[in-house]
Amino acid sequence: MERREELLRAAARVYARHGYRGSTTRRIADEAGVNEITIFRQFGTKDTLIHEAIASCGPSGPTMELPKVPVDPQHELQQWATTLRSHIYASRSLTRRCMSEREEHPQLSASANRGPLRAAAELQGYIGRLQARGFIEGNVDAKAAAAMLIGTIFSDAMGRDIMPDIYPSTPTDAVQQYTTLILKALGVPLRASGAGVAAQASSLAIAQPAAPNSFT
Amino acid sequence: MERREELLRAAARVYARHGYRGSTTRRIADEAGVNEITIFRQFGTKDTLIHEAIASCGPSGPTMELPKVPVDPQHELQQWATTLRSHIYASRSLTRRCMSEREEHPQLSASANRGPLRAAAELQGYIGRLQARGFIEGNVDAKAAAAMLIGTIFSDAMGRDIMPDIYPSTPTDAVQQYTTLILKALGVPLRASGAGVAAQASSLAIAQPAAPNSFT
DNA sequence: TTGTCGTAAGTAAGCGCTCACTTGCGAAAC
DNA sequence: GTTTCGCAAGTGAGCGCTTACTTACGACAA
Numbered sequence: 001m002e003r004r005e006e007l008l009r010a011a012a013r014v015y016a017r018h019g020y021r022g023s024t025t026r027r028i029a030d031e032a033g034v035n036e037i038t039i040f041r042q043f044g045t046k047d048t049l050i051h052e053a054i055a056s057c058g059p060s061g062p063t064m065e066l067p068k069v070p071v072d073p074q075h076e077l078q079q080w081a082t083t084l085r086s087h088i089y090a091s092r093s094l095t096r097r098c099m100s101e102r103e104e105h106p107q108l109s110a111s112a113n114r115g116p117l118r119a120a121a122e123l124q125g126y127i128g129r130l131q132a133r134g135f136i137e138g139n140v141d142a143k144a145a146a147a148m149l150i151g152t153i154f155s156d157a158m159g160r161d162i163m164p165d166i167y168p169s170t171p172t173d174a175v176q177q178y179t180t181l182i183l184k185a186l187g188v189p190l191r192a193s194g195a196g197v198a199a200q201a202s203s204l205a206i207a208q209p210a211a212p213n214s215f216t
Numbered sequence: 217m218e219r220r221e222e223l224l225r226a227a228a229r230v231y232a233r234h235g236y237r238g239s240t241t242r243r244i245a246d247e248a249g250v251n252e253i254t255i256f257r258q259f260g261t262k263d264t265l266i267h268e269a270i271a272s273c274g275p276s277g278p279t280m281e282l283p284k285v286p287v288d289p290q291h292e293l294q295q296w297a298t299t300l301r302s303h304i305y306a307s308r309s310l311t312r313r314c315m316s317e318r319e320e321h322p323q324l325s326a327s328a329n330r331g332p333l334r335a336a337a338e339l340q341g342y343i344g345r346l347q348a349r350g351f352i353e354g355n356v357d358a359k360a361a362a363a364m365l366i367g368t369i370f371s372d373a374m375g376r377d378i379m380p381d382i383y384p385s386t387p388t389d390a391v392q393q394y395t396t397l398i399l400k401a402l403g404v405p406l407r408a409s410g411a412g413v414a415a416q417a418s419s420l421a422i423a424q425p426a427a428p429n430s431f432t
Numbered sequence: 433t434t435g436t437c438g439t440a441a442g443t444a445a446g447c448g449c450t451c452a453c454t455t456g457c458g459a460a461a462c
Numbered sequence: 463g464t465t466t467c468g469c470a471a472g473t474g475a476g477c478g479c480t481t482a483c484t485t486a487c488g489a490c491a492a
Contacts, residue, residue, distance in 0.1 A: 003466090003467085017319060017320075018320070019235055019237065019316065019317070021235065021237040021238055021451095022237055022320075024450080024451065024452085025451085025452065025453080026450090026451085026452095034467090034468095035467070035468050035469075036452095036453095037453090037454090037467085037468075037469085038466090038467065038468085040452085040453065040454080041466085041467080045452085045453085046452065046453090093316075093319075096312070096315050096316040097316045099312050099316070099374070099375075099378060100235070100309075100312040100313045100315070100316040100317075101235070101316075102378060103233060103309075104233075104234070104238075109378060113378060113379050116375075116379060116382065117379055117381065117382060120379075120381075120382035121382075141384065141393055143382075143383075143384055144384045144390065144393035144394065144397065145397060146382070147368070147371075147372070147382055147383050147384060147390070148364070148368045148393075148394055148397055148398075150371070150382065151367055151368040151369075151370070151371030151372060151375070152363070152364045152367040152368055152371070153367075154367070154371045154375070155363075155366070155367030155368070155370045155371050156363070156367060158315070159315075159332075159367070159370070162315060162318060162325060162329060163329055163332060163333055163336075165333065165336075166332065166333060166336035166337075166359075166362070166363055166366065167359075167363050168357065168359055168360045168363060174360065174363070177357055177360035177364075178360065178364055181360065181361060181364055181398075181401040182364075182397075182401065184400065184401040184402075184403070185397040185398065185400040185401035186400075187400070219440085219441080237477095240476080240477065240478085241477085241478065241479080242476090242477085242478095250441090250442095251441070251442050251443080252479095253441085253442075253443085253479090253480090254440085254441065254442085256478085256479065256480080257440080257441085261478090261479090262478065262479090
């Protein structure tokens with residue numbers, strides 16, 4: 001059973017680097033430190049190995065939740081957006097592969113999409129709650145705003161190592177500015193912007209436990 | 217000379233669909249309606265054919281420019297963003313491929329990045345001009361705001377056919393909402409939002425010629 | 433007008449290599 | 463003694479690329 005796990009992880013790594021056609025059974029076996037024939041005894045086919053690998057080792061992401069009752073939108077959004085970005089960033093190679101090979105292997109991209117899909121739904125709901133609780137004056141399109149923040153974070157995580165010049169200097173800084181901008185766009189009142197983040201976080205650490213900052 | 221052009225275009229199409237390894241010389245020749253050996257007589261190598269194909273048929277994009285002197289930010293930005301989105305969308309398959317195969321073929325992605333890079337620089341400059349001309353009160357980070365709008369448009373163009381549920385119903389509608397949101401975030405005063413776009417466009421059509429709406 | 437070139441293209445066969453996958457056999461561990 | 467694994471060898475297919483030969487066409491001198 002141990003070899004099976006090792007093969008799945010190795011297959012996911014090799015697939016992310018070399019794509020479906022480039023993921024030769026020999027390369028996967030070498031990556032796993034296993035004889036090539038073990039692949040066929042365990043999985044029968046290269047195809048089933050790779051599909052199982054993406055389904056199990058793909059971007060799972062522990063369900064990130066925004067609070068049911070918003071208290072400090074800026075702080076809550078920033079924590080959530082930070083972990084979302086780090087999740088997307090951690091599996092950026094795999095996601096890029098799945099997106100580019102969607103026409104040839106649709107099932108693979110379906111596994112990789114669940115993360116952003118859930119995130120978009122979650123954020124959309126949160127913005128709706130902001131509106132219901134009076135944080136937002138006037139009417140806004142929650143879907144467009146959610147698509148905007150998710151799209152920005154997605155683009156940052158996917159494109160920063162390819163085009164570093166167009167993004168703010170550090171990811172942490174970037175996420176903070178993105179969340180601030182989207183809240184301004186929504187008309188949510190903000191604290192004094194010069195204060196930085198530490199002060200806000202400390203004042204609300206009790207009311208809302210901070211999400212784990214799992215950069216990898 | 218005609219076959220050479222045909223081969224370049226066919227190679228770009230095949231590469232976008234099947235990637236480098238999947239772009240066999242036989243497939244490219246079939247796609248171009250040409251004998252396989254013509255590839256080697258014209259280009260010598262599969263590698264040079266594909267590199268020339270991406271360099272020449274890649275997302276070139278006629279330089280989209282934002283006005284040097286901003287007059288109607290909402291209208292100008294929306295026109296610009298619409299053509300930007302349609303350009304990115306038109307070559308989304310190729311761009312996805314180049315991004316996912318950047319580690320194995322760095323030169324290919326370099327060709328595909330020029331578009332977004334230029335767009336980001338252009339937008340950043342425009343936001344700076346908005347600030348200099350007094351459209352924006354207070355200090356804003358032009359780079360973060362530019363990254364946000366570009367990232368949103370990029371994500372919309374790249375992800376809409378994969379995850380249609382998370383984006384506003386139509387691309388036109390989406391771009392309008394994105395630009396409105398970013399201008400709100402920047403604190404640029406807007407016209408009455410219920411009025412739609414046509415009225416604004418007509419009032420300023422003389423001062424600033426409209427960008428061509430080149431959906432393909 | 434005829435004959436002789438050069439050039440661009442097609443046809444067919446094949447080379448050496450890698451691919452996914454198979455078979456048969458022996459060693460070790462439970 | 464059954465299961466799990468490694469090892470060696472091999473199969474048919476497809477890969478990039480080459481070779482040898484043929485076909486069509488336009489230019490140009492005799």
